[in-house]
Amino acid sequence: MTAVAPTTPRTGPEPMAVALVVVLNSLMVVLDTTIVHIAIGTLAQEFHAPLTTIQWVTTGYVLGLVTIIPITAWAVGRFGTRRLYLTAIAFFVIGSALCGLAWDVWSLVAFRVLQGLGGGMLMPVGMTIVMRAAGSGANGRLMSTLGIPPLIGPLLGPILGGFLVDGASWRWIFLINVPVGLCGWLLAARTLPADPARSRRRLDVLGLLLLSPGLASLIYGLTGGGAAFTVAGAVLGAVFVVRALTGEEPLIQLRLFFRRRLAAAAGTLTLVPAAYFGSMTILPLYYQVVRGESAAMTGMLGIPQVLAVGLTMQVATRLVDRVPPGRVVALGTVVAPAGVLLFLFQVSADVPYWRLMAAMAVMGVGIGMTLMPSMAAGTRGLSHDEAPAASTGLMIIQQVAVATGTAVLAARLNHEVLGRIPGVRDLDQAFALPASAAPLLADAFRSTYLWVAVIMAAALLPALFLPRSRPSGGDLVERS
Template sequence: MVVVLGAVMSILDVTVVNVALKHLSEDFDAPLETIQWVATGYTLALATVIPVTGWASARFGTKRLYMLSIALFVIGSALAGTAWNAESLILFRVLQGLGGGMIMPAGMTILTQAAGPQRVGQVMSIVGIPMLLGPITGPILGGWLVDDVSWRWIFYINVPIGVVSLVLAARILKRDEPQPAERLDFLGLLLLSPGLAALIYGLATGAEKSDFGRTDVLIPTVVGAVLSIAFVLHALSRRNANPLIDLRLFKRRSVAAASGTMVLFACAFFGAMLILPLYYQTVRQETAFAAGLLLAPQGFGAMVTMPIGGKLTDRVGPGRVVLIGLAVVVLGVAGFASQLTVDASYWALGAALFVMGLGMGMTMMPTMSAAMQSLTHDEVPRASTALNIIQQVAGSIGTAFIAVLLASELEKRGLSSGGAAQTPAPAQIPPEALAKIFERMADAFQTTYWWSLALLTLAFLPALVLPRRKPAPVDAAEGTRVDAPMPMH
């Protein structure tokens, strides 16, 4: 519960704030391009701090790091609620991001080390709940707070949750045991943190502008990619005894297969889910609050299968569970893509979303479990950090890829590339012409979902290599797997 509280707070915050961006633009009398940095600044802070989490966990202890990250997040939230202009809000959101970036990897490390390989699937299903429900409940909560209370409460609401999390963490989490200090890989940090930040910024800006050829998009994207590649070469160098992220872990089949599955799944699924609220708000003319409610069936589906998927992962191995989950997700996306028309039944769309949620609950966290189950106690912090980085980057790539596809499909149908984010004004357009515009927009969304489905099916290839048996037992005295190689000194 301590870890879930922290995860809920950090993940909800992202989706809640996204709903309020337009309102913040009006309240601060600032252009939307400036207010967009309220979200972008937070994401870049996440990307900057995540790489150092693995080293900090080993150096200072996971409990201390987890409590520090929550404290930074709470302080940033309280300050953001008092913001007096757009610039101050962006600054406080960056402070939030510095804390929020460490919450998930540190929390996953705590759970994985406490559970051991035999129960990783079950604890991963627990921490997966906020990861799945955040994007669904966030728009609902954010819409209500912005419309009926005050935008400041989308930040203030984090303060009591964070305080309770800190108190419980101090009382419940196991006391940190000091370990020999590892030397921080400064060169790796100088390469990876700005590299990830530049790469994610370039992808996010390119998706927002629907143009990746712009100078202000191309330069940070290329610089970020070059720095990230340089880090990979640096981390794999034999002269680097303690790399910031231990990429040698990916030589293990289970870790590599889980990472490949996660990249393809995150690119296809999260990119597609990002444009779904857009379909409801533009094609169907729904409010942000109503669009959030219409996404709820996916969360209910995930709630049904996530505990089941966790237990099955521990009993029969993650490979079989993930393959079943992927098949169910593909069925849901196919049903969704085939009926995403201008007048599709909300009941039919809700049923397809529910099926997608069923598959999601048996795919994402079992995939994470497949990587974690093969690791020893001391390897978990670095692996948790690496997997969170992969998820962040894959989500950004998927978002950019799907956004570009949608913009391209809109342009093919005679709509502007900004049409995805712009709703035609009904009062200014004759009903017959307006109906044709909505029909072309719906067709563009539908075609984009078919592309997403094609990308999703590729995830079956690495998923076929995932372990199909339950993990080996742990030696309680040593804290390592029974079949793990003995350390050499």
């Protein structure tokens, strides 16, 4: 008869209670990220700023994410998950309060960076906390709770943001985080278990000092800041790459990306997010500037697209366990640009909304088939030690692509508008144009979305290099 080891009684908090606290705080972050898209037009009018400047409200937040994500694993080992998680909530709440009190566009951008530092830590540290709380007895129901924020946040965020902007003030899209975040902080302080610091691994400070300033300089140069900024950003980026390839403990393990499937995933997760999230920033402007819709109505018009992304992502993420991920992703990189083409061939000053929403839903299906399956395909077969570094690298690449795509498409739309309507210098002036200018404005959006379609279609090339057959038992761990 086999002896059974005695069961150690659980002394910590219930795993589901821990998961629910993490979900509450994660939902706050996801809602805030999607709320801001609806308010871009309002912010342009409030601060009398061109689109190339206003887009930094989004890009600044992403820069905060890019800065903090690669040091999160080091910080967890250095300070412990509970202490780091409470610090992240505090950063996010303080950043939100300061955003709501911003006095000009650049103060808002600076405070959005602070928000991004907190938001960038909350998601990965929260996942680590839940996995540790679950222990070896982790079950699907518990882990599936972590999928709630990304599923419902993009759906509720634009609607909530629209009503806040129309019914109160743009400041409330940030100030609403303060009471929610304080409740989240108190619940986390009471519920989350304490854990000791576990590691004294060195932080690649030089790599950190090269990454974010280089990215900021490059984006600023590409959006009209001048060739000097573009060159400076490119040089800093090149030095960062050399550092990452030659250093003993680099900020990002770029050497892993010499492997074909990981490089293919990185290429796909550069092009698709750049086009998709960049288009998410300018689409609300079409409804508000060309069609004269309110922020609340704009949020509701985006529901079919968000639903299509969320539902398809749930199906596709499960599908890649049975179907080669390369086939799913390749199909997604065809469907997504097809939806964009349907949109731009129809977009005008008076096209029925249902036709545009149907086209965006088609794009959403393609996006849902692409993002998470690409991540899964890239990290599948890696060793236990390599997978976290690869996932972090892919996450950073995706966020860099989002920042760059948002900035470039915003600059493109601004250029298209200024080229068609003489006398208009800033986006806020477009809101005051007569109805006769609507066809010209719609044409500017049509030309900009052609860029979206081309960038998305280009992702088919790296997607074709993802695995197109199911791995055999001996290939579960990829060899370099």
